[in-house]
Amino acid sequence: MAGTNLVGPAVDALELGVVLRALADEHRRSVMTELAADRTDSERGCNSFALPISKQTQTHHFRVLREAGLIDEIDYGNRKGIRLRRADVESRFPGLLALLEAEHQDGTAPR
Amino acid sequence: MAGTNLVGPAVDALELGVVLRALADEHRRSVMTELAADRTDSERGCNSFALPISKQTQTHHFRVLREAGLIDEIDYGNRKGIRLRRADVESRFPGLLALLEAEHQDGTAPR
DNA sequence: GTCAAGGTACGACTGATTTCGTACCTGAGT
DNA sequence: ACTCAGGTACGAAATCAGTCGTACCTTGAC
Numbered sequence: 478m479a480g481t482n483l484v485g486p487a488v489d490a491l492e493l494g495v496v497l498r499a500l501a502d503e504h505r506r507s508v509m510t511e512l513a514a515d516r517t518d519s520e521r522g523c524n525s526f527a528l529p530i531s532k533q534t535q536t537h538h539f540r541v542l543r544e545a546g547l548i549d550e551i552d553y554g555n556r557k558g559i560r561l562r563r564a565d566v567e568s569r570f571p572g573l574l575a576l577l578e579a580e581h582q583d584g585t586a587p588r
Numbered sequence: 589m590a591g592t593n594l595v596g597p598a599v600d601a602l603e604l605g606v607v608l609r610a611l612a613d614e615h616r617r618s619v620m621t622e623l624a625a626d627r628t629d630s631e632r633g634c635n636s637f638a639l640p641i642s643k644q645t646q647t648h649h650f651r652v653l654r655e656a657g658l659i660d661e662i663d664y665g666n667r668k669g670i671r672l673r674r675a676d677v678e679s680r681f682p683g684l685l686a687l688l689e690a691e692h693q694d695g696t697a698p699r
Numbered sequence: 700g701t702c703a704a705g706g707t708a709c710g711a712c713t714g715a716t717t718t719c720g721t722a723c724c725t726g727a728g729t
Numbered sequence: 730a731c732t733c734a735g736g737t738a739c740g741a742a743a744t745c746a747g748t749c750g751t752a753c754c755t756t757g758a759c
Contacts, residue, residue, distance in 0.1 A: 534749070553756080555756040557706065634735080635735080647738090
């Protein structure tokens with residue numbers, strides 16, 4: 478019931494290479510731009526992103542984001558919560574979330 | 589003699605996805621961190637980066653960086669110059685170069 | 700207990716990316 | 730003209746990353 482937090486790397490263990498590789502994928506980046514744009518940093522469900530991919534692939538992408546240290550995944554057993562590690566990311570890579578947030582603006586009307 | 593500037597995308601045509609994909613590779617990122625850390629923005633030769641890869645592969649990587657809009661390549665025929673498009677990158681993705689520059693510090697003593 | 704929804708594990712397929720071998724081009728110097 | 734160093738073009742090999750099918754687990758509702 479309480480939901481266990483699946484662990485990612487510590488703040489000072491975040492590596493730019495891993496983060497950039499995580500953000501290189503369109504689907505993962507769309508998740509991150511949404512998270513970065515939501516200043517309330519509320520926990521979100523995995524399905525709230527409407528990704529056009531199977532759930533197995535979603536599992537894969539969220540894991541990559543977590544292992545990159547960008548998000549926390551809270552496991553409720555039959556459901557999962559996603560939360561941006563805003564403070565950690567911002568302290569280690571200041572300005573990165575701003576770039577993603579900016580992308581969210583024109584991300585709704587691409588090209 | 590005058591060296592023709594191989595063209596990359598215009599400033600407002602720069603796309604975050606392409607840029608991040610370009611920066612996802614270790615070798616390309618090492619080039620970019622060096623360029624970002626050098627505030628003189630002087631033109632550099634391709635060999636001044638000491639990349640541990642063949643010259644064909646270097647050609648490939650520099651092309652990716654140029655097509656992402658991160659660098660200019662100046663073709664002298666039998667030699668090539670590399671220059672960071674600092675103003676363009678900074679205006680389109682403010683803060684990105686700072687992230688790369690920060691990486692250059694501990695990039696010399698990895699792990 | 701049974702069932703359905705949400706999620707994961709594992710394996711396979713596929714397409715993209717990195718890498719380099721071979722061959723060729725260009726300009727500077729001799 | 731020849732040579733050499735730096736670069737490119739093309740293609741092949743190898744590796745990596747995204748995707749999904751099948752099977753299984755977990756929790757909550759009935």
